[in-house]
Amino acid sequence: MKYSKFQLREIEIIKREYKDILGDDIKLLDEEDGLEKLSKICMSKLKKIDV
Amino acid sequence: MFDNIILKKYLTNEKRISHSISTAMFMKKYAIFFDIDPEKAYFAGLYHDIAKEMPIEDVIKLAKNFKNRDIFEIKYFDFKVNNPVLLHGVAAAEILIKEYNITDREILISICQHTTGGVNLPRLAQWTYLADYCEPLRKYSDSMKIRKIITKEKNFYKAYYYSYNYILSHLLDKNKLICAEAIDGYNEALQLYENSII
Numbered sequence: 001m002k003y004s005k006f007q008l009r010e011i012e013i014i015k016r017e018y019k020d021i022l023g024d025d026i027k028l029l030d031e032e033d034g035l036e037k038l039s040k041i042c043m044s045k046l047k048k049i050d051v
Numbered sequence: 052m053f054d055n056i057i058l059k060k061y062l063t064n065e066k067r068i069s070h071s072i073s074t075a076m077f078m079k080k081y082a083i084f085f086d087i088d089p090e091k092a093y094f095a096g097l098y099h100d101i102a103k104e105m106p107i108e109d110v111i112k113l114a115k116n117f118k119n120r121d122i123f124e125i126k127y128f129d130f131k132v133n134n135p136v137l138l139h140g141v142a143a144a145e146i147l148i149k150e151y152n153i154t155d156r157e158i159l160i161s162i163c164q165h166t167t168g169g170v171n172l173p174r175l176a177q178w179t180y181l182a183d184y185c186e187p188l189r190k191y192s193d194s195m196k197i198r199k200i201i202t203k204e205k206n207f208y209k210a211y212y213y214s215y216n217y218i219l220s221h222l223l224d225k226n227k228l229i230c231a232e233a234i235d236g237y238n239e240a241l242q243l244y245e246n247s248i249i
Contacts, residue, residue, distance in 0.1 A: 010069045010188055017187045018076040039058055039068055 003035070011035060061101040061146070070188055071097055077186040078178060085207045087178050095161040095179045096186075102142035107135045113142035120148070123160060126169065127232050137230055140166045168215060168236030177207075180236075181214040193217035212237075212244035 003011065011029050019026055028037045062068050075096030082089040102110055111132055118125045118141070131137040144162045147153040161176040168180045185197035197217070200210040215237040222229050 007065060007069070010066075010073075013187050014069070014073060014076070017073075018080065021076050021080055035065070035069065039072060 007035065014038070058097070058101065062104055064104060067100055067103060070186065071100055073188045074099065074182055074186045078182045081201055081205075082178070084205045085174065085178065087174055091155065091158055091161075091175055092178060092182075095158050095165075095175060096182060098143060098147060099140060099162050099165045099179055099183060100143065101146060102139040105139070105142065110135050110138050110142040113145040114138040117141050117145035117148070117163070120145075122156065123163075125163065127167075127230055130230055131167075134228060134230070137166045140164065167230045167232040168240070169232050170235045170239045172236075174207075177211050181211050184214050184218060185210070191217075193221075206247075208240070208244040208247040212240040215240050 011034065015022070015026055015029055022029075022038075025038070025041050028034045028041070031037065058068055058071060062071065075093045078087075078092035078096040079089045082092040102113065105113075114125070114128075114131070114135075118128060125131070125141055131141075140163045144153075144159045147159070147162065153159065157173045157175045160173055161179040164172055164176050165179045165183050168177075172180075181197065181201075185194045185201065187198065189195075189198075193213075194217075197210050197213050200206050200213065215233065219229060219233060219237055
């Protein structure tokens with residue numbers, strides 16, 4: 001999936017704002033389907049909490 | 052407990068998915084400054100909008116199911132049924148209970164109330180209400196002002212109060228209806244802010 005200019009701008013904001021939270025996962029955002037991978041990572045992180 | 056398709060199952064709009072991710076990360080990143088559980092904050096941010104793209108009839112049906120559970124009061128429910136965009140948080144809470152067995156009361160209140168705010172809300176719910184408006188992908192000038200209050204000043208109640216102030220001002224400018232619960236929330240937020248600077 002290719003990103004639109006708008007999405008690329010959003011991805012840059014996410015990379016800049018959350019580099020401390022993303023850690024090494026930040027590299028995924030440079031890939032073509034980076035946002036898709038990020039949403040999966042976000043959800044996988046939820047397995048760590050007990051709600 | 053969770054599979055990795057929950058967001059994709061309910062949201063198709065890429066902008067909304069980005070907003071959900073950004074809200075989750077923003078809430079987690081700054082939660083510690085305000086004595087809020089970062090993981091619960093992350094969860095509430097990620098799932099607060101999962102019912103936003105549903106047909107109105109489904110939103111109302113899910114919201115009624117949630118109300119009937121009687122976990123806590125859904126105030127001004129009839130008004131919200133007539134303005135169903137206000138019920139997408141309540142519908143989201145019902146989805147999280149029904150499909151994912153979420154029982155955490157703070158999280159459920161936070162997701163239910165993120166559209167209108169309200170009074171006597173747990174800190175997590177106040178945080179969800181204001182973070183939804185000021186996370187970094189929000190580009191309104193007022194959102195940026197509130198974001199600075201959070202990130203630079205670390206002043207929770209100032210940001211919380213100004214969230215109501217800007218949101219209600221916007222609704223007034225656009226001649227939109229305002230749920231009385233939002234006005235109740237505004238009044239309480241102003242008091243909380245004033246008390247915090249005494």
